[in-house]
Structure formats: structure tokens, C-alpha cells
Amino acid sequence: MLQIKSQRPTFQPELREIPIARVHVCMHVLGSFRNDVRAKRAALALHEAGLHISVLDIESEPADCRDALHRGHPVTHEDIDGIHVRHMPVQRSFVTTRFKRWALARAAWMFLRSAARLVRTPADVYHALDLPALPACYIAARVRRKPIIFDSYELPLSTLAKEEIRGSRKLLQRIMAPLLKHMLPRCAAVIAVSPPIAREIARRYPRARVSVVRNILPYTPVKRSNRLREHLGLPSSTRIALYQGYLQADRGLDRLVQAARYLEPDIGIVIMGKAKDQTQAQLEALIASEGVSNRVKILPSAPYDELLIWTSSADVGLLLYSPEYSLNVRMCLPNKLFEFLMVGLPVLSTRLVAVAEIIDTRQVGKIVNALEPEAIGKAINAILRDPDALAQMRKNALQAAREEFYWEKEQQNLLDLYENIFAQ
DSSP: OOOOOSOOOTTSOOOOOOOOOOOEEEEEOSSOGGGOHHHHHHHHHHHHTTOEEEEEEEEETTTTOOOGGGTTSOOOEEEETTEEEEEEEEOHHHHHHTTTSSHHHHHHHHHHHHHHHHHTSOOSEEEEESGGGHHHHHHHHHHHTOOEEEEOSSOTTOSSOGGGOOHHHHHHHHHHHHHHHHHGGGSSEEEESSHHHHHHHHHHSTTOOEEEOOOOOOOOOOOOOOHHHHHHTOOTTOEEEEEESOBOGGGOHHHHHHHGGGSOTTEEEEEESOBOTTHHHHHHHHHHHHTOTTTEEEEOOOOGGGHHHHHTTSSEEEEOOOTTSOHHHHHOOOHHHHHHHHTTOOEEEEOOHHHHHHHHHHTOEEEEOOOSHHHHHHHHHHHHHOHHHHHHHHHHHHHHHHHTOSHHHHHHHHHHHHHHHHHO
């Protein structure tokens, strides 16, 4: 069994270490590696286990250039946390609009660029980080006659509501559907982020070899803070229901704003994260029209190394996505759930299959079965109204994070997967 030599929590069982040959893994992501937390965890886990890791990603320039001396001059190579990363510079407009305007043409252009770079990169295995990176990695692996691993961040081709798939994106999905049926069974492994998504991928592609590696953060004990109340100038008696993550259409944030009018006087909602499209402007307009500006606050995303400090200052974490939005949403297992558990934050969630299973078995929160704003508001009131139950859920959440939901344990699934490939 591959074993990482870095320090682990003392409660993790001792693992048997089996040496393997040093192999070269070429990872590819059609995004910024430095900002892809899941990609960095996987790369570092493999690197620390003795594998040689290189990454091909894209970065907009010059805004993402960290060295002022290089502004206006794209950085094409750098080491990030000990991982050698090669960048394909693109205009910032590509990152923000690649799946909206001219989606098919943009996808083809990036596929050709990526495939050409990857084919010229000798490696022992190619690791595609999410669906956009898969076609180019697949071509490189076939040309080089090497195995390919597909790390699927979501359920492929099932992320959007049907009515939102239009134009060139709809055509792109029609092209990708038969390609996936061809590629996935030929992958050495397919990685899914939740058990329901793994089962669905296995159902759609019966010959695919699917494993689960959940998007869990390293074990990080954090003391409760008062960061949110201090930042917003709220009294210490204010109880905070927190949403953190991207501000986007499938997160149910409009219903959350509308639920604010049903909250008890000392409860507020904080929405913290990076906006996509016009979501923040739409939410701010809704807050104004609902007259709840004193109850709902929107904050930008916190630096990742400070995120848990902000999270720990809330009283309940919210995952109120609509299960009916898409099959991917219904089966998702957001990293935000594990961030909440890591700081002992009870969770209020809609009935998302994988999330509800953890909440029910670990008793770390409550499930909202109705999506109407009034039902959501009353559910927030109810979970915050019982301090004894809240304290028990907090204790259960911290215990779950210590015993099961931490990356030092979860990464073993990734290492076992790699060992099995090279043991064949």
C-alpha cells in the first residue's frame, strides 16, 4: 500500500508501506492549478508518496502573475508547493466565457492546444482533472500507449438544468455523449467525488472502473472565532446561518434571501463567496426588494488558508441546493460539508442523497424537505432554537471529522488506486 510520509493525525491507523517504482504522472486541468484545491491535494498526495508529478494547466495573464517583474510577460513554468507546473497562457475572457460564447469553437481550440502539449510530454500515466481535460489526456495516453485516469469532479453532462443547455453548449454535449461511452471504459480508473455519482457513472458506462475519492480537506483543528460578527459589526448575541461557496444559480440562494423575512429577530444570514455571472447583482437586487438588507449580508470569498476561521464563527452551515435542479446536484457531496464538519458546525441541508446520508448517520445536522422560503426560514429558526441539540450536533461533527472525514485518510483511496494500476 502506498503511504505518505508526512505527519498524520495520531488517531489514524498505522498503514503498511510498500515501495513502488518512481513513475511520472502528467496531470492536466483546463483551469488554474494554483486555485484548484482538489487538484493540489491529489498532486501533493502522489508527490509525497514518491511519484513524479507534473501539471499542465491554463492561466489568464497578466492578472494571475504573482511576480510584479513578470507582469505583461506570461509565466510558462513554475513550481507550486513542490509540483512542477507548465502554464498555457490564455486571455482572462476565455476563463470567464469559455462555456457561454462560442463554446464549441473554444473547446476545440483548447483541445488542440492541450493535446499537442500533452503528446509531447512523456509520462507513465495521464491524469485528467475533470471533464474538460479528458479528451486531450485521452489522445496523449492513446498515442503514448499509457494508462489514463479520469478524475470527474461532477457527474459528466449532468451539471445544468435542461432548460439552461442551449446553443453551442448543447451541441458540445451531444458530441461528448458518445465520446464518453468510448473513453470511460478505456480509462484505467475513473474517480468520482461521491458514492451516488460513482454508482451512476458505473450504470451509464458498465465497463468503467470507478472509485470514490471524496473532496475532503486535511485535518485542521480550529477554535471557534467571532470573525463574522466582528467584521459585520453585529452584536455577540446574533446567530449566523452561513452559506459559503460560489454564488451561482444552482445553489438556491434566491430562496435563502426570501427566507430571511421568516427568521427570528436575532438570526442573520451570511452569504460568503465568489460570484459567477450576474448572480451577486441579482441577489443584491432581491435583498433590496425583499427589504432584508439588515438580515442578509454578502461577503467576498475568504482566502483559503483563513476560510475555516471565518466558518467557525457561524452557528449553522447551509447547503440548500435544489435536488431537482440537476442529477449532479442531487448526488453531489460538496467540500463545504466537510469544512462545516471540521469546525464543528451543524449543517442544515436539503435532501441531497450523499449529504443526507452523512447527516442522518452521523447526526450532524437537519434535513429540510420543503424548498419554500417560509419552510427554510422556519427550519433555520428550529435548528438554532435548541441549544442542547445544537451542542450535541457540534460534538458529533467534530468527532466525525476526527474519525473519518479528513484528507489524510481519504487520500489512501487515491494511493490504492494508483498502486493497483501499476501492480497489473
